[in-house]
Amino acid sequence: MANDRSFTEELSSAQVLEIDACTQCGECLKHCPVQDVTNNPAVSPPEKIRMFREFIRATDGLKAKLFGPSEVDRKLLQDFSRAVYECTTCGACGQNCPVGIFTQRLWPRLRKEMVKRGLGPIGVQADLPKAIKCSGNPYDKPASERYKPWFPEQVQVAERSAIAYYAGCTGAYEAQPMVKGDVLVLNAIGEPFTMLPPEEEVCCGFPLFITGQHDLLKDLVMRLVAAYKARGVKTLVCSCPCCVNIMTRDWPLFYGEALPFKIRHITQYVADAIKQGRLKLNKPLNERVIYHDPCYLSRGVGVIEEPRTVLGSIPGITLLEFERYGLNSRCCGSGGAARKVFHENAIKMGRQTIDEAVKKKADRLILSCPACYAKVNEAMQGYEKQIRITDIMELVSGLIEEG
């Protein structure tokens, strides 16, 4: 594609203003996890915005309008593309931006622009559309293995129900103790829930969305929404923050109207069950635990209190907080589909999370995101500091009294 085509086509009007509104103050850098581990201002948020501003000027500025757009240097575009894909899209920069630029949504849009120009995605990210098209998941694993290795035999799934559970690809293939915990807790609550057959529970579309490869998205969303609608679903429960994020923010756009069911993160559903007395956690846990807020759950959709409500209801537990938590949480390194490409960055960020948890003398590090779960566990392999890592529902499922 010619490099003189407009650079604003993939941006919303608000995002074009955002690019112009960056004051280049650099406050965001203090909160950028990629900066922490690379110390390279070239991949920093203000530098990315400055570069993209130049691209817009070249194709859409007054000079371009009067005398025609000028071609942007390919090398500059390649450097920019690498920088925008190295980001974990955690959104901490936007959360701490003195102007309030919504970077968690801006970076994926810029990635989409790079894909249209043949400059993205990077590395194995390019295999995602083919894998999802062929096997229904980004890991290119067979559908027959989606539930089988972890699904507890004693749990019954209804054919139709107002409640549905979506396991998600990363949970099902890479963080199985997490999804196993989810269904055990849902089972303990006692309300019938349904699940799609493994070959129908395809990718939610987030890996494609976040890498800027939107071609298959609408089809995936339409298939999933139709399947849940046919089962009479009114509430779709999911534990993956990335799935939950795209379901709430983008599925309605691809579906073309409001979804016929509401989306809930599993901690919301379980916190409600605990408050209403439908789930009782009687087994004590005399431990100091520290909870890590996933970026796409806290900054993404504002689920901050519910995980703490769930943990706080466990007798004997002491809940610790990271220095940065809630809306200001620090990325563990697994976001933005960068973990498979910029592996070393992700490992360093994961180890920062482990370091702080150990420093706070926590007995366990509690996570509630399958990507965080997979990557932080990987970061701990061969690391001098060790801590027990447990998913929140994995923990809760182990504290439910049998019978």
Next chain:
Amino acid sequence: MEKLLIVVVYAVYAAFWLRFLGHALVWWNATQTLVEPVASGARVKACALTATDIVFFNRLFRVNPGLWFGEWVFHVTLTLVLLRHLRYVLNPVPACIWWVQLPGLIAGYVLPFSLLYILVIRLFTNQEKYASLRNVFFLGLVLVISCIGLLMQALFKPDIVGVKLFILGLLGFSPATVPHSILFVLHFSLVLVLIPLLPTHIVTAPLVMMEARKREQALPLVIHGE
């Protein structure tokens, strides 16, 4: 020399509006592209909060109180100084502009210190990993302009009547003689250098702040609503 200065004035004036037009064109084109859904409700509260964000720089205070102090003082004093300067542009001078003369004078003395403070934080403290050269140059230029202004106010006063006639002449496209003050010519020329460097975020940042407030108000409804 005098004619050259006048030509430059009109060139800068034209370039300023062309630049603004260029940006407005990009903004206008952007309104024709994708529109992200904006959550309804709580708009009034968002507007009120945005107003306080603009006046008090709340968002900056939240992330860097040290820098906030310098930036807030700089913007307030600069505003007062600019208001004070309106007496050279308006004829007759409205009463409200006379009222800001004393505050504007005091602000003129504070302004360079606020700029020095910001530059020290930006350049010499470890907390900043990134300093935009353009921003540093811009702040340095304002510092020099403000110091020359102070010199004219305190020590080397130019012919005020001549200055006003010169400015009014420029605005009316019938330029009068440039006042015979080297400091004034320098002060005025540096302002001409400054104008093309004016950041356009002074127009767009308030709009983005408004969007950010709307988003904050809507966040609890993203997944917690019915």
